[in-house]
Amino acid sequence: MATEFDPVADSSGIRSQPTTTTAFGREWNLTRLWYGFVGTAGFLAVWWAGGREVPSYLLPTPGEVAGALWAELVSGELLVHLGESLLHYIPGVAVGIVAGGLLGIGMGWSLVIDAALTPVVRVLRPIPPLAWIVFAIIWLGLGHTGAAFIVFIGAFWITFYNAYEGVESTSRDLIEVATTLGVDSNRRLLWRVVIPDALPGILTGVRTSVGQCWMMVIAAELFGAPGVGYEIITSANNLAMARSIAYMLVISVVFLLSDWAVRRVRSYLLDWQQ
Amino acid sequence: MRDHNDAAITIDGVSKQYEGEGGTTTALREISLSVSSGEFVTVLGPSGCGKTTLLRLVSGLESPTDGDITVEGKLVQGPDPNRGTVFQAYHLFPWLTVRENVAFGLVEQGVPDAERQDRVQEMLEVIGLSNFADAYPKELSGGMKQRVGLARALAVDPDILLMDEPFGSVDMQTRRQLQHELIHIWRDTDKTVLFVTHDIEEAVALSDRIVVMSGTPGCVQATVSVAESRPRNRSAQWFVDQVETLFERIKSNT
Incomplete structure (x- = not known):
């Protein structure tokens, strides 16, 4: 699954002119x-x-938004709220990616695990992560832990799916080559062939998770967890729309930054593909 | 002279059947064949005659339905690095550099680091790709890829080299060059080679012995020895005649 921020790759129209590649x-x-x-x-x-x-409470002008953004930045509040969001975003995404990746690799590789867990996975996977918010609230409360739980579920299923597909479609030919070269255990085969072969898929899952989970963060915060999303909704409740939009822009910026970072890691790990 | 007395590969009454939707298909029927140690034997036949299947059975990637295959006195029960395999489609690991591809089998055997690097360097020199040691497979031409495929199989120093139409995907110039290099490597290393091709000229140019197969189901139709010394002149009368004879033989059976 690609995001809308893929580099442009066609050569039609003005894009065919001589170009230089930037850091982005x-x-x-x-x-x-x-x-x-x-x-x-x-x-x-x-x-x-x-x-x-x-009136400004319906649609603030760009200038008013810029002013609000500056005020939040100078007062330090912006960093505080962004920090709150990151406090549940990072652990949620990290644990979700690792757990989803491991389950995906396990199910993609082992027919036994696949057969045993497929029914449960089929039923649970379509449930939108936000639907779990009721459990997040009951079990964990809507603090950082509850919000992290929602983010975790989002990252988990996205990475799971990509890892599963990647491992399941591992090249039979390469597995055969590996066995003729002396690979004789599942562990070695996974490590030397299956995971490297599935890595592009797994990293697509990671990239999608990192992007999509900003939505989970904001959604969880609209329900009351502290962070940028909470500021968006409370500002709007106070009709401080300029401040609301300022925080919406913050989300956009952190999304772009995190997507860029993942893309860099990805192209570093997959330099054999380019 | 080579010692061709002890059998390196013995194929004894081997049949292979596949169960499919339309019933049972027999790919190979009652194949018996013996390859001596150090011998270069080519299995020649048209597409679909089961020659690749035969090679896969010897490599241990598939098991025969009937009959036994023994290599150096041991029954084949699965793949083994002592039977190095080279595939038509190269099948290099795309995420590994040339050097890492060649080192793959050595890593699995737990060869110590220093020794491994020396061995890889040696193999890269044999195939003339020292300058491409850190390139990825996608940067290589077909001929270079197959050189790496060959070096990867040879790196662990197998007694047996199994080659499945290894030069079938490269252009004619490169094919000649690779054939030439293969003969040199074979002479220098004293390997037993079982080579599969549908290219008659290739078979005559390379082999000590040519096993002609016909399908379907695949069976051995004739065995022809070629005693001429190498390198063989492809425009020599005996060469042209031999190619023509084999051509007629294969044609009359398809």
């Missing part, structure tokens, strides 16, 4: 940059024109 892995050139600038300016102009016509 995108193709850039002056024409593209110019069009991007025009598009952004147009968007802001429309927003500004709209915001000027209606």
